Amino acid sequence: MRPSSRTASQIRPVTITRNFTIHAEGSVLIEFGDTKVLCNASVQEGVPRFMKGQGKGWITAEYSMLPRATHTRSDREASRGKQGGRTLEIQRLIARSLRAAVDLKLLGENTITVDCDVIQADGGTRTASITGACVAMVDALSWMRAKGILKTNPLKHMIAAVSVGIYKGNPIADLEYTEDSVAETDMNVVMTETGKLIEVQGTAEGEPFSFDEMQEMLDLAHAAIKELFELQRSALN
Amino acid sequence: MRPSSRTASQIRPVTITRNFTIHAEGSVLIEFGDTKVLCNASVQEGVPRFMKGQGKGWITAEYSMLPRATHTRSDREASRGKQGGRTLEIQRLIARSLRAAVDLKLLGENTITVDCDVIQADGGTRTASITGACVAMVDALSWMRAKGILKTNPLKHMIAAVSVGIYKGNPIADLEYTEDSVAETDMNVVMTETGKLIEVQGTAEGEPFSFDEMQEMLDLAHAAIKELFELQRSALN
Amino acid sequence: MRPSSRTASQIRPVTITRNFTIHAEGSVLIEFGDTKVLCNASVQEGVPRFMKGQGKGWITAEYSMLPRATHTRSDREASRGKQGGRTLEIQRLIARSLRAAVDLKLLGENTITVDCDVIQADGGTRTASITGACVAMVDALSWMRAKGILKTNPLKHMIAAVSVGIYKGNPIADLEYTEDSVAETDMNVVMTETGKLIEVQGTAEGEPFSFDEMQEMLDLAHAAIKELFELQRSALN
Amino acid sequence: MRPSSRTASQIRPVTITRNFTIHAEGSVLIEFGDTKVLCNASVQEGVPRFMKGQGKGWITAEYSMLPRATHTRSDREASRGKQGGRTLEIQRLIARSLRAAVDLKLLGENTITVDCDVIQADGGTRTASITGACVAMVDALSWMRAKGILKTNPLKHMIAAVSVGIYKGNPIADLEYTEDSVAETDMNVVMTETGKLIEVQGTAEGEPFSFDEMQEMLDLAHAAIKELFELQRSALN
């Protein structure tokens, strides 16, 4: 029995609010239950130095938790003077995932930066970030087309992500904090609309997991992410 | 004529939403028109090293703008590895102002940290932060009393703040970005409910200002802050 | 009664020594009683990146206290690896004040950096810095004219600064450390020779201050700064 | 056809040299073909602050590439002043994997730090690090038992790791640099001797991968890691 009485495969209520702030070219607030992440996509002309002269664009991401997004306050990274390993790991994951959704040649020498700032955390912030960031990026691409910066749509396919895990011996989908903090295994899965995998990151926090459990978690993720694609599509219409 | 058609003394619509997030002991979203700041007050046992053994509490603040709170994206301070001078200046101002509102002896050896994160900026973020942070701090103090951590209320008086300035030769209250960016003078005023001054910071960005203009700006601030105290009081009831 | 037996409006003996060091284009040691600040103005061709291509010059400042300028040794900022908030706040104030004294278009694409290093501190280091830095800057401008770098004098007017405050209930001018450390209110005022205000920064360290007290402090500052302009003028002749 | 003429499932020659340096409690040079990593395990009394008072030990890891371990020289992280995201991500992975191999309660309040320094890189440095670090850790545990610091062996099971991927459309094991740099998908798998999974990190660098490809890569990894356990065992006898 899950603390929230959800079934093993049941994800939390998800809401996707577009145009949440006014300045960004794409601005999405995504909520998975009590997890709330603001995803702002910014368009900038030009590309970072290491990409120059290749006729291709670049997509990057930054991730941060507000100090009091969690039960107890954590130090502000700007004040400590560096981003922690967890932050860097997550924003690299988000950026890689987003780049897998776009044809960088069609993007031209432009950069899209997606800032994922966690306003409130209750588990699954990185997968919520990816799912929301994709919508914000799509809005930024539309803005670029409306402005005439892009002639064609460089989006190859939508992407979405969910966390799955082994909780008290059972595979479950979309872990909230009370589940995540005691789960034996935690796995983040990023997929394309076309049913393929972009990233799979499974970690045995408590107990090693079997190949069968791995398969069950992947199946749960597959089903959950299908629902997320529906929700992204409704939000975009 | 102001871009927003407001009169010289007219402040923008202000809303104060308490309990905006679920984890912080005090959590307030304050909006001055399009300026939106999330103020989260966190209570921690103990005080910083330099305050130990004095039987007094401590109140501090941190301030940050989300990278895309503004028209163009600014670098994330955590990623650059340090907080800029403007950020440090503002969070020192917020913290000093909050400490002026509380009897630190009655607070006991406890620390309240108020995080002011600007979700969206349209001028006046530091004064909005102070006005919202005071409400969040009051909620944190109530939480401490409810938990039995405090026997009496250490609040001496509410504080609130507004920006005033000289815009095209005329003193006006509560500048929005389009006004602020071309104002000759910009002044931030922090006051107590009891009609006294906590901080006055006036800067001639373009043209030096006269003693008479200084007086007119102070009068505008005084009137505006009175309105803000009304709004704080309604929010707290 | 002030510890030094000065009257409320009486400033400390001020001396301004030009050409204190040999390398800088302008080099001034300014002393307000036991407060001693070395102000070195350096001229560099070109402007910082964010100013390029505007046909305008730039003036900036850096401030630092020698570790043992004070009663007890404070950590060296270079060794701690960053400048503190107080330092950044002060050097931003000095630089803004100096820029308000100069027509940046007439300066051409040149940069003047004024380093204010506090050799010995006894209160009022930031206002002494501004008053001395203005003289050093004037010497650097003369050097530029002598070298043929400037055709006309870009100086709009001299600036000078003083601290005022409320000490044991009474407004006083030019606080020394023993006064400053217990003052209820501390206010720094920067003015032009033409009798206008550049910066007013008043802070209630202990007790909030009234509008009347604010006025009295401004009057004291006005009178004191008039004396400082006299001293700057004698030094420059 | 692989550049090295290896079959899809064939791993490179692996050698494990114990006691490679003289000071560390466990010191292993592991080689996967041209990839060479020095894994030094250091035993320290006590645990980090966040672990104190729990009666448990701690295992951590640090990872670094010598600047010229690669084809072109990369900046030294100590000289740039911070560890990059890739480094932090890898050393977090190594440390998590090692902790999954040990009963931290039986370790007592002691810390083992395993430094993985890449002397020469040719793909698969993180999985080589894990496989070698486990042997170095086992030697450090033996040293602790010989010294009487431990009464029982806290090792739960050996761990080992390998990289697998999709290269020109085919799943292959143990990618070298020329394969890794153009692989469509790259996956790192960490397993226990008991046939369970500790970590699975799959990333579509070029093309998304199917669930079937995922399964094939896992099978290749499973077979390769079995060989690695044999090699660890021979090295330890």
Place this chain on the structure above:
Amino acid sequence: MRPSSRTASQIRPVTITRNFTIHAEGSVLIEFGDTKVLCNASVQEGVPRFMKGQGKGWITAEYSMLPRATHTRSDREASRGKQGGRTLEIQRLIARSLRAAVDLKLLGENTITVDCDVIQADGGTRTASITGACVAMVDALSWMRAKGILKTNPLKHMIAAVSVGIYKGNPIADLEYTEDSVAETDMNVVMTETGKLIEVQGTAEGEPFSFDEMQEMLDLAHAAIKELFELQRSALN
């Protein structure tokens, strides 16, 4: 012929001004011609962590050049966020030299920090720093005895230092900047009053030097340092 018309062995006029600032326990301005260094010695109770519990004291030093101590302005290290290699090298040299002059056991668990801040540079700043810092340290030791912190004098012997070098093929003493910047070899020598060597640091900047030249430079240094001990003694009487 030297630019200053000095003979090969002739040092510049040296002045040692004690009590140059009012707060430090020892405060010396030392001048070697146009090189001016302020040496402030600060006494602090206790010792750094790595010295605790040994019943011994500690002596350390910090060195810095004011940004405009030199012909062209150099960046402020506090603002760049780290001390350069040259600075660290010099302050380690000063501190080692001072420690060689004192019996750390007789100092008790106290720390003396000597800050050497170069007000104006014209060559030989590190040797001037050592020579001045020794006098400032002696004053700090006297202060400690007067306060009753020390029962006996822990000074073993005075130390002093000078630079020597090969300039246009000839060995000379006490190089000024115009000599130093083109010298083939530069050597810094630190000695005790008792005629022994504490540090010898010779560097061939341009041309390698012979064993004979080494000997000639050492002889010049020996003679020059004897003069410096005379000057220290007069200053202290």
Place this chain on the structure above:
Amino acid sequence: MRPSSRTASQIRPVTITRNFTIHAEGSVLIEFGDTKVLCNASVQEGVPRFMKGQGKGWITAEYSMLPRATHTRSDREASRGKQGGRTLEIQRLIARSLRAAVDLKLLGENTITVDCDVIQADGGTRTASITGACVAMVDALSWMRAKGILKTNPLKHMIAAVSVGIYKGNPIADLEYTEDSVAETDMNVVMTETGKLIEVQGTAEGEPFSFDEMQEMLDLAHAAIKELFELQRSALN
């Protein structure tokens, strides 16, 4: 009697292994007994900014100890976020020494960076680094000639280095750790094949040393370095 039973002038067995790693243009493992340093020379087109446009090349060096090169683990500098003073001092020494061996004009606008990473430490790591780095640099220069980047050989002469010191009152050559840690004086000497001095750095760690002892140490160094040149020559043939 030395712990190793060596005579006063006897150096440890030295081995020089070229082509130790495969990627660097010059790669040397040098061993002085149990001290082992990997010296990798990397060739890069172009020069640092401060050298641009002078038609000259640049040679620089970086030095690091692996955390467990020593008896107890030391913190990793990359993880602490900065290089320590000792590291900077040593790498500046190595780089200066190497530059003294090469005609930078003949090198053209190219940079050679030599990374000296200490795999295992037993005293004398900086002098071993210099001696090995020179061989690695020579290999890099040969690579440049083979590639046609250089027309002539810019090497002026080989350089080599050794440590000498006063141990229990007697001058000895090539100190190992057990000697170095208690030596009264420690001196590092860098020489050219042509019998001249590049660097002499002598430090009285315990007792000041006499001019006679200085001479004896220099003689020991001279003899030892002659042997090192023999070993470099054999290695290069």
